[in-house]
Amino acid sequence: MADIIRLTPVCAFADNYIWVLHDTRCAIAVDPGEAAPLLAFLEQHRLQLDAIWITHHHADHIGGLPELLARWPQLDIYGPPGVPHINQPVMAGSELLAFGEAAHVLAVPGHTANHLAYLWGKHLFCGDTLFGAGCGRIFDGTPAQLHQSLQQLAALPDDTLCYPAHEYTLSNLQFALALEPDNPALQARWQQDQASRNSLRPTLPSSMALEKATNPFLRTGSKDIAAAARQYCGRDLAGDEAIFATLREWKNHFRPA
Structure with missing residues (x-):
């Protein structure tokens, strides 16, 4: 066997x-x-x-x-x-064999211009593109690239398991809660992930369904997220990409209350 x-x-x-x-x-x-x-x-x-x-x-x-x-x-x-x-x-479209099953290579630029992810079955190794409740900073990529990459990942099945390369979930959840304090899925995730870290357990992997329910960088279509982004920058924002860029810049400077 x-x-x-x-x-x-x-x-x-x-x-x-x-x-x-x-x-x-x-x-x-x-x-x-x-x-x-x-x-x-x-x-x-x-x-x-x-x-x-x-x-x-x-x-x-x-x-x-x-x-x-x-x-x-x-x-x-x-x-x-x-x-x-x-x-x-390797590049987008390449396939690797791992334990008898194909791993598909995805191009997910934004954090860096050459960032890749690996999808093996329902397991997504996403490096610094997608974090628990967050996303990577932008170095030599662009906000438009990172937004598009995250939308590509969000289109994967809800039961896809996400394996980011950093344990940043709690700090990302603090930012997410500042944007959507009344989001029940977010409140529940905060309690669960805080308990995990208090027990020295990882908060990862997470599921794509959970990320879509709680990760503000995947929720630019939310009215509450859009309103928070507009309030932060003090002007109207035309479209999800502009909202995303504002959120990413805000997160760069965010400090919990």
């Missing part, structure tokens, strides 16, 4: 997750920003690292690659073309 495939978050730095897909023998790691915690996990569970999936080029996502390549020089590292240490460049 085939082994059960598990998805385990390995903590790195202050708030990164290295997501590891594994059975009892082999593993695939997503965005190993540092090698040591991943190596410790592999050793503890006696796993062979078969491949790495990279979403984008920031150091906290690729910093562990030199040490991992030194250990396994033939290791397949998939990711955006031009990123250091990637030896298997």
Whole structure:
């Protein structure tokens, strides 16, 4: 009988997750920003690292690659073309095989211009594009790109499970509650995720249904979200993209009351 495939978050730095897909023998790691915690996990569970999936080029996502390549020089590292240490460049429409099932590569620019996501079955590894109740900052992408990328992800089935690369959910929920304090789904998520963190458990993965109900960056069509964005910038905003750009700029400077 085939082994059960598990998805385990390995903590790195202050708030990164290295997501590891594994059975009892082999593993695939997503965005190993540092090698040591991943190596410790592999050793503890006696796993062979078969491949790495990279979403984008920031150091906290690729910093562990030199040490991992030194250990396994033939290791397949998939990711955006031009990123250091990637030896298997992929792009939108590429397919990878993981434990007998295809993983589909999606282009989701915005946080960076070359950001990718990996959809394996109902499991979405979205890097820094989509967070629990939030989204990434904009570096070398554009607000229009990030908005379009999030709309692309929101079109996935509601039972899609989202695996962001950071534990930012509580701080994102504080911003979301400032926009929609009377949203019951948001209030319930705050209680549940706060309890998870108090018990030292991840708030992730979340579901696409939950994100669409509670993530303000996926809710630019909400009257309450639009009204909050207009009040913040002091002018009318024409369309969802303008509302999104205002929310992203607001979040950059938001401090909880």
